[in-house]
C-alpha cells in the first residue's frame with residue numbers, strides 16, 4: 001500500500017490545516033454562544049473541538065485568530081466573562097450554523113440573524129439556543145499556550161441539557177434523535193445516520 005508522507009515542519013500552516021480538516025473525520029460541531037462583557041449575545045460554530053474528560057466534565061475549543069491577528073468574538077468573550085454554552089447542532093440547524101459562521105462585527109447578535117429562539121442558561125449567563133438538541137453550559141477553566149494561531153480554551157461542563165425525547169431515565173442518549181451535524185473538509189458536512197452496532 002502506498003502512502004504520501006507529510007512532515008509538519010515542511011508544510012505551510014494552510015497546508016497542515018487542509019490535511020487535518022480533511023482527514024480527521026467526521027468532526028462534531030460545537031455551536032458556542034457567549035456574551036460580551038457588555039452583555040451582547042454572540043454565536044459561532046467550531047469543529048476544532050473535543051470532549052477531553054468526564055470527571056470533571058471537560059471540553060476544549062481551538063479558536064483560530066482572525067487573519068489580522070485579532071481574537072474571534074467567541075474567544076474574547078469566554079476569556080472576558082468565563083462562560084459559554086456549547087450546543088450540538090442537529091442537521092435541521094445546518095443552514096443556521098453556516099449563517100452563524102459569517103464574521104459579524106462585535107456586538108452583532110448572530111443568533112437573532114439566524115432567526116433562532118433562545119432561553120436563559122441555568123448555570124451561566126449566556127443565551128441557550130432552544131432548537132439545539134444538546135446544550136452544555138460551561139465555565140472557562142484554562143487556556144493552553146500552543147502558539148499564536150489559535151486560542152485553545154478548556155471549559156468545565158456545569159450542566160447538560162438534552163431534549164427529552166433523546167435521553168432516557170438511565171442517561172442513555174439516542175443518536176438517531178440527536179441527528180448531529182458533522183463537519184468534513186472544506187465546505188462539506190455529514191450526518192451520523194448510517195450506524196452499526198458491535
Ligand SMILES: Cc1cc2nc3c(=O)[nH]c(=O)nc-3n(C[C@H](O)[C@H](O)[C@H](O)COP(=O)(O)O)c2cc1C
Pocket residue numbers: 029042043044045046047048049062063064065071072073074075097098100101102103104183
Ligand atoms: C461548521 C463550521 C466549523 C468551524 N470551525 C471552526 C473552528 O474550529 N475554529 C475556528 O476558529 N473557526 C471555525 N469556524 C469559523 C467560525 O465559525 C467563524 O470564524 C466565526 O465567524 C467566528 O465567530 P465569532 O467571531 O463570533 O467568534 C467554523 C465554521 C463552520 C461553518
